[in-house]
Amino acid sequence: MSEIGTIMRTSAVIPVLVIDDAAAARPMAEALVAGGLKVLEVTMRTPAALDAIREMKQVPGAIVGAGTVVTNEQFVQVMDAGAEFIVSPGLTERLADPIIASGVPFLPGVATAGDIMRGLDLGLTHFKFFPAETSGGLKALKALAAPFYQCHFCPTGGITEESAPAWLGFDRVLCVGGSWVASGTPAEIEAKARAAAALRG
Template identity: 80%
Template sequence: MNIETIMRTSAVIPVLVIDDAAIARPLAEALVAGGLRVLEVTLRTPAALDAIREMKQVPGAIVGAGTVVSTDQFEQVMDAGGEFIVSPGLTEGLGRVIVDSGVPFLPGIATAGDIMRGYDLGLRYFKFFPAETSGGLKALKALAAPFHEARFCPTGGITEASAPEWLAFEKVLCVGGSWVTPSGAAMPDVEAKARAAAGLRA
């Protein structure tokens, strides 16, 4: 599975910050049941790697790691069974290691220079991050214009209300968001929010 296929799987990729690995599997089950199969577990908590292992056991789930900023973290994610990598930015050192591994990779970009660095590595799929504070949809459209092959997943400040406008831009294949899994939400509520998110671009 390549990164384009992963990005086209559903309109929204939940960006997950998991403090307790015990909730990882039921959370993944709720999200997949609601139609969101691609799950990004951010490496912002000590529980993240165990959460990836738990979520991997859910049929239909495609589980990757976000906030990957070093080759050590990349190796830890691979050991945990991660299927794709998302990073907040793009460096040649980390990018080259991931590209050479063949693991699907979605690096963060915010400038034309970032995209050109990605092009040098053979990359054409990017996370626009942080989307809203980097100028929003207007900025992404301006950035995308010189790079006709590039496709994007905006993340950072995207809401259920704003997602449809982003998704209407043809170069946006999906968006990343955390609104699907609000803190303390019951699993039936998560499933309902996932179903609504999955339907944003039918």
């Protein structure tokens, strides 16, 4: 199983996917992977999410994780569905402890210095900066990252195709999360994925 840092370096953009119909999951994953985005985050915001993870896992080359995991029950469910990494919008010890103990790559959300210090206490150094834009944007992340030299981030929340290059230009940012790549026909999604994959240069 890969470490979270390796997963974050795999693609410049991690698609944040809200799937309402599991039947659409596999074609979407095929288009994203064909466009060069192999790391896929299926959010636990819909009843179709677990089936969507199972469908996307069948796509060769896809690294499929579960996002918006906020309870231990959800953690058990997504692991049973085959999730390869876990993303949460925040960080609590109750959620983090069993995830860390399992060894599955984990990317918890942080927005403050206290959040990051809690993560460091748990042995974590890779975080999702969320919600990125409404938490002060890139300027805030640079200020927040300064005391925590050992940490790296995946900003998510309000990131667009236009704003992503500036975020990716900060050396503490390994990737960004975004939903803009996941709309349209399979051909359109593949084209958006190809453009997003090229953002890192």
